[in-house]
Amino acid sequence: MKKPCYAKKNIKEGAWSEQEDQKLKDYISAHGEGSWHTVPQAAGLYRCGKSCRQRWLNYLRPDLKRGNFGEDEEDLIIRLHALLGNRWSLIAGRIPGRSDNEIKNYWNSHLQKKLINKGVDPNNHRLHHSFSNLEKVTGASATKSHFENEQGCSDGNYNSNEDQRSWSGSDINLDLASKISPPRPINNEANSMD
C-alpha cells in the first residue's frame, strides 16, 4: 500500500555528495534532530526523510568515531551480541561513537568469521565442533580455504575447552538482562512452526 519514499518523484538515490552532507549538517546544527519527514524540504535536499535520518545517524553525527574497531570494542560487541542477538540498535547504544549500521556491518564482515575461526557458532555463541553447515552460518561466499587461511586470529577470548556456551553474558554488568527479552532465534527452527 504505502509507497517507499525512494519511489517518489524528485527523490535522489545513491551516494551522498559533500554538498548534500553539508546541507544536512547545517540544517541539523541549526534546528536539531527530529521531524525527519520535514528535513529534506527545509534543508533543500532532494532526498526522503528516511534517507536523511540514516545519513545523519550513521555517518554525519559529530560524536561518531569512524575508523577501525579496537579490541575492546570487538570484545564488547561479541559479548553484547551473545546477550542481545541481532538487536544492533541496542548494541550500538552501549558502544559510544558507533552506529548500529556500522556495528552490523562489522559483525557481518569481520566478527562472524573471527568467531567461526575459533570454532564458535556466531548465531548462538556456542562452540561448533563441525563446520558442515558452514554455508548456513556465513553465507554462500564462505569457503573452507578461507577458514584455513585465517587461523592466525589473535585474541583468545573463547576457551575451546569449554563445552557449553562460551559467553554467558552473566559477567556483563550492563543492566540489560533484566530489562529485555532473550535474543530472538536466528535460525529457521523458530519459523518452522508456520
Place this chain on the structure above:
DNA sequence: AAAGATAGCAACCGCGATTTT
C-alpha cells in the same frame, strides 16, 4: 598486466511499532 573473485562498506528496502489525527 589483466581478469575474475572476494571483502568491506554505504545505502536501500520492507515491515512492525509508535504517534498523531
Place this chain on the structure above:
DNA sequence: AAAAATCGCGGTTGCTATCTT
C-alpha cells in the same frame, strides 16, 4: 477506536577496492 503518517530497526543489495591467479 481506527486509520494514516512517521519513525526506527534489521536484512539485503550493489558498488568499489583489494586480492589472487
